[in-house]
Amino acid sequence: MTQSSSRKPAILVVDDDATLNQLMSSHLRRAGYEVENASRWSEAQSLLGRLEPDLVLLDAKLPDADGLAMLPSLVETCPVIMLTAFGSIDLAVQAIKRGAVDFLAKPVNPDVLDLAVKRAISASSMRRRYDYYRRQATSALDKTLVGLSPAMARLRKMIGIVGPSDTTVLILGESGVGKELVAAAVHQASARADQNYVAIDCATLQQNLFESELFGHERGAFTGADRRKEGLIEVGEGGTAFLDEIGEMSGSLQAKLLRVLETGHYRRLGGTKDLVSNVRFVAATNRDLRAMCGKGEFREDLYYRLSAFVLHVPPLRERLEDIPLLAEHFLAARDFARHARKRWSPAALEALMDYAWPGNVRELRNIVERAALVSGESDEIRVAHLGDFQRRPPPGRQYAFSFDHPPTLDEITETYLARLLAERSRSRAEIAQTLGISERNLYRLINARRRDG
Ligand SMILES: Nc1ncnc2c1ncn2[C@@H]1O[C@H](COP(=O)(O)OP(=O)(O)OP(=O)(O)O)[C@@H](O)[C@H]1O
Ligand SMILES: [Mg+2]
Structure with missing residues (x-):
């Protein structure tokens, strides 16, 4: 079996004009694309679900739907070239306004088709790469690890030490402390910084999809796998793969991940050949993995592999002195686009520091954003704008309840x-x-x- 690293770009042609659809499809196939056709919108929809095309050619008028009306949601998932009847410039303009990357007047000239498709596909492959960064890439401000407390200084120092090595890193800490930022910082501090950084959330992906997401799959590996797909490990080659919420990973995947960590080898789903990975793993969780091992919910051998180097991100209540900086930072990030600057009143900052922050930095960020909104036109954010956020709940979040009778x-x-x-x-x-x-x-x-x- 030969393994080529680049797959053919896939195009979905949706047009109820059977002759034209056939002509365009066979032309594109000859040009080296993988092509599927649909003559109705309903058919296109089911193909879209499993094909993840790099490009859709969409007829403006379909028997069961108005192509133009379908555009806005479709362009969220992939680039679309609109096919319009000859002379309907108005429709073409509408299509572009609704997010189509281009339009082609029918009957389509093959040379014009080639050019338009090439342009759209190269834009699409760029976008795919960017998708992996989406979670990180909101703005440069959003990636900065803010905080000058001794606890944060220690953390930064540890990141500086472990970053440049290829050691697997496990990031532990309560929810909302900034584990995702720390993971990105580890990547930034490594020699891999200019390579890909791929993040995968073990909690939100469906288990069956997860395996192919991580390791990729061969064509025909399962129903609907009609073409080979690279896994994140492959996309992150030479770079860093961040496994977020690792505590949620299923047992069978834990075993497969362990194998990659121990041997560097893995297989695409349905594949018969071992591939060698050169990716650096960083994992994070807010769960107590050691306790999970005790209960048989997490593999002990994997835990030891992952915890070669552990970074503990301290809860916000242990670095209250970072709060003014963080509050300023979140305000600046928010005001960046508005070219207006609000200030904190000293009393409001004090109130923020007088709280245990069970939801950590995420909770602080939410309160800051709400306060900024509530303060409206005012230049200053005052205590009143903070609302009734709970001050000083019992430290360490206790959950004790008392009843004056035996409760049901x-x-x-x-x-x-x-x-x-x-x-x-x-x-x-x-x-x-x-x-x-x-x-x-x-x-x-x-x-x-x-x-x-
Ligand atoms: N030190 C920090 N400086 C600036 N922003 C921070 C810092 N720590 C956290 N944040 C911000 O707080 C929010 C929560 O952080 P993050 O998503 O990294 O938390 P987490 O530890 O991954 O939480 P969870 O376990 O719930 O996934 C994000 O918006 C993040 O940008
Ligand atoms: Mg997280």
Whole structure:
């Protein structure tokens, strides 16, 4: 079996004019593209789901949909060239306005088609690379690790030490402390800094997709795998792969990851040949992996591999002196686009420092952004603008409840739920995770509460 590293770009041609569709498709196939066709929008939709095309050629008028109306959502996922009837310049202009990269008047001239497709595809492959950075790349300001406290100074020093080596790094810390920023900083401090940095969230990806996401798959590896796909390990070749929320990884994947870490070898899904990885792994979690090992929820051997070098990111309550800097930083990041600068009143900053921040830097950021909004036209953010955020909850977040009678299970549920919902830093998804139930069931509980209360 030959392994070529570059796959053919895939194009989906959607046009109900069967002759034209055939002509364009066979022309594009000859030009070296992988081509699929659809004659209706419904058909196109199901193909889109599994094909992830690099480009769609879309007829403006389909039997079951208005191509123009479908554009805005379609261009979110891939570039689109609109096919319009000859002479309908108005339609073409509409298409471009709605995000099409180009338009072609029918009947399509093959040379014009070649050129338009080439241009659109090269833009598309650039965009794909950028997708991997999307989570990081909001703005330069957003990547800075702010903080001058001794705890942060120690952390920076450790990043400086471990960064340049190829050692696997495990980043531990509570939710919202900045683990993702630390991971990016490790990459920045390494000799791989100008290579790819790929981030993968082990918590949100579906298990079955995850394996192919990480290791890639061969054509035909499973239903719908109609072309080879590179995994993140391959995309991150020479660079860094960040495995976020590693505690959520399934047992079978843990085993496969362990193999990569130990031997550097891995296989694409459905592949028969070992590939060699040269990627540096950085992992993060807010869970207690050691305790998970004790309960058999995480492989001990993987834990030891990962924890070759551990970076602990301290909770915000242990570096309260960083709060004014962070508060300034978040305000500046927000005001950057507005060319206006707000100031903190000393009392407001003091109030911020007088709180234990169970949601850490993320919670602080949310409060800052809300306060900036609430303060409206005012140049200064004052205590009143902070709203009623809880000051000084019990340190270390205790969850003790007392009842003046032996409580029923429902009463305990209700009290605990109310408490979690009152912690504004938590999303519903996080609460569901804390409770160990699905989000659906959480909403059911919340609704039951509303009905009863
Ligand atoms: N030291 C810091 N300087 C500037 N921004 C920070 C810092 N620490 C965290 N942030 C910001 O706070 C937010 C939360 O950080 P991040 O997403 O890295 O948390 P996390 O540790 O990964 O949390 P979780 O475990 O919930 O995923 C982000 O918006 C991040 O940019
Ligand atoms: Mg995170």
